[in-house]
Amino acid sequence: MSASLLRFATAADFAAIAAITNHYIGNTAIHFGYEAVTPGELQDLWRQHHDLYPWLVAEVEGNVVGYAKAGVYRTRAAYRWSTETGIYLAPERLGRGHGRPLYERLLAVLTEQGFHAAIGVITLPNHASVALHERLGFQPCGVVRQAGFKFDAWHDIGTWQKLLQAPGTPARSLRAPAMVVREA
Numbered sequence: 001m002s003a004s005l006l007r008f009a010t011a012a013d014f015a016a017i018a019a020i021t022n023h024y025i026g027n028t029a030i031h032f033g034y035e036a037v038t039p040g041e042l043q044d045l046w047r048q049h050h051d052l053y054p055w056l057v058a059e060v061e062g063n064v065v066g067y068a069k070a071g072v073y074r075t076r077a078a079y080r081w082s083t084e085t086g087i088y089l090a091p092e093r094l095g096r097g098h099g100r101p102l103y104e105r106l107l108a109v110l111t112e113q114g115f116h117a118a119i120g121v122i123t124l125p126n127h128a129s130v131a132l133h134e135r136l137g138f139q140p141c142g143v144v145r146q147a148g149f150k151f152d153a154w155h156d157i158g159t160w161q162k163l164l165q166a167p168g169t170p171a172r173s174l175r176a177p178a179m180v181v182r183e184a
C-alpha cells in the first residue's frame, strides 16, 4: 500500500468525495440516503459547517481515496461538545490501511478543538467499521433495531462513542480546526 497524504478537504475535492459517497448510497445500506448527491450539495454542507467541523481527505498519488468528517450530532445547545464522525473510502481502497490513520487524524483534530465525545453511527453488520471504531477506542453504546428501510429491508444501526477528553473535564470554548493545525 502507498502511504496516503492526509489534509483538510478543499472545494476542489468534492467531485471525488461525491463519487465515493454515491457508491455507498447506490449500492449499500452503509449510507441511508436513497438519492445520489451532487458535488455541489456536499460542498454546500461542508461550507456551512467547516469553520467548526473538520473534513479531512486521504490522497494517494494526487487522487482522493477517502474522506473522514465530523458534523452536528444533535442541534440542542447542550450537545455542542458531541460530534458525529464518519469515514468513507473508495471501494477499491478498502482494507489496505488507509482508514485508520485518516480517522485517527480526524479524532486528534477534534480532541485539540475541545470536543468531548465523538459518536459513530454504523449500519449493522459492518465488520470493518466496527473494527476500526473499536481499535481506536470507541465503545458500543447500543443498537436501534430496524432504524432504516433501504433496498426492501430493515436495517439496525449501532452507536459507538469515544470520549476525547478525560471524563468530567469541564466544557470549554471550541476552537476552529484551522487554529488547531496552525498551532500544532
Ligand SMILES: CC(C)(COP(=O)(O)OP(=O)(O)OC[C@H]1O[C@@H](n2cnc3c(N)ncnc32)[C@H](O)[C@@H]1OP(=O)(O)O)[C@@H](O)C(=O)NCCC(=O)NCCS
Pocket: 024, 030, 086, 087, 088, 089, 090, 093, 094, 095, 096, 097, 098, 099, 100, 101, 120, 121, 122, 123, 126, 127, 128, 129, 131, 132, 135
Ligand atoms: C470502515 C473503513 C473506513 C475502514 O477503513 P480500512 O482502510 O478498510 O481499514 P484499515 O485497513 O485501516 O483497518 C482498520 C482496522 O480494521 C480492521 N479491519 C479492516 N477491515 C476489516 C474487516 N472487513 N473485517 C474485520 N476487521 C477489519 C483491520 O484489521 C484494522 O485493525 P488493526 O489496526 O488492528 O489491524 C473502510 O472499510 C470503508 O470505507 N468502508 C466502507 C464505508 C464504511 O463502512 N464507512 C463507515 C460507515 S459507519
